[in-house]
Amino acid sequence: MTIMVTGGSGQVAQAIGRHAGTLPVRVVGRPDFDLENPASITAMMESVRPSLVINTAAWTAVDAAETNRDSAWQTNALGPLTLARDCARLGAALIHVSTDYVFDGAKSGAYIETDATSPAATYGLSKLAGEHAVMTHCPRTLVVRTAWVYATQGKNFVLTMLNAGRSRPHLRVVADQIGCPSNADDLGRCLLALVRQMEAGWQDSYAGIYHLAGSGQVSWHGFAEAIFAAASTHGYMPPTVEAIPTSAYPTPVQRPANSVLDCGKIARRFGIAMPAWEDSLRLAVADILKAGA
Numbered sequence: 001m002t003i004m005v006t007g008g009s010g011q012v013a014q015a016i017g018r019h020a021g022t023l024p025v026r027v028v029g030r031p032d033f034d035l036e037n038p039a040s041i042t043a044m045m046e047s048v049r050p051s052l053v054i055n056t057a058a059w060t061a062v063d064a065a066e067t068n069r070d071s072a073w074q075t076n077a078l079g080p081l082t083l084a085r086d087c088a089r090l091g092a093a094l095i096h097v098s099t100d101y102v103f104d105g106a107k108s109g110a111y112i113e114t115d116a117t118s119p120a121a122t123y124g125l126s127k128l129a130g131e132h133a134v135m136t137h138c139p140r141t142l143v144v145r146t147a148w149v150y151a152t153q154g155k156n157f158v159l160t161m162l163n164a165g166r167s168r169p170h171l172r173v174v175a176d177q178i179g180c181p182s183n184a185d186d187l188g189r190c191l192l193a194l195v196r197q198m199e200a201g202w203q204d205s206y207a208g209i210y211h212l213a214g215s216g217q218v219s220w221h222g223f224a225e226a227i228f229a230a231a232s233t234h235g236y237m238p239p240t241v242e243a244i245p246t247s248a249y250p251t252p253v254q255r256p257a258n259s260v261l262d263c264g265k266i267a268r269r270f271g272i273a274m275p276a277w278e279d280s281l282r283l284a285v286a287d288i289l290k291a292g293a
Helices: 011-019 038-048 069-090 122-137 156-168 185-200 218-234 264-270 277-290
Strands: 003-006 023-028 052-055 095-097 141-146 170-174 208-210 240-244
Touching: 003 038, 011 023, 011 185, 038 141, 052 069, 052 156, 052 185, 052 240, 069 122, 095 122, 095 277, 122 141, 122 185, 141 185, 156 170, 156 218, 156 277, 170 218, 185 264, 185 277, 208 264, 218 240, 218 277
Parallel strands: 003 023, 003 052, 052 095, 095 141, 141 208, 170 240
Antiparallel strands: none
């Protein structure tokens, strides 16, 4: 099995590379592999000739997608379509990472895979189109939706909070949006566990959509408070964190009020589940602070 992981220096791609162990993983990214450049997709696929592709590459700047619609659409929908076609042509399986933003966030409980999708803006629309494209053009496809991803490097909520808390004694964080914080290392390990179950060969029952996110749920405000509580045990002086409504923090694209994903399907089918988000957060914060980030 040769495994090609797209996304280059992205949080999830890097996590997969760190935890791959003896699995033959090759992480590729721009400019050699660029979802906005169809020729680069096909050229890389011909070069690597993978038996499995994990596509973590995406346009993830939610607000910027509204003013860069062509790039967002090419990266999240049209590029994956080309990738899926190449996978099908070469007989490769595809794990395509997607997002909670395919939902509008209006549901009162956790979202399951069969809930109706209704994305509210370009980012979610393009990711949903990408889901449809890969499943249509590559029968051997698993779509894995996740949410609220963070890591010890890159740009994410945990690092933003820790950096802001160093210079500002008082922060205001939205308290009426809830979700499942997902540590990139946990996500990478779970995707690799999925791969290992596929080493014996593809089964048609694998295909479909799965949710995979940190266990449990919390608001952004609760997430921030947990970040600072974990940091304070390492000598970090936390700011005060004020809970505010979404209306007090307007953004070009309104975030889903409910991003909670029910991950029971992947647990039942593959025996895979991510740890409690609180436990993973404490470990990540410790690593960030030890590294001096």
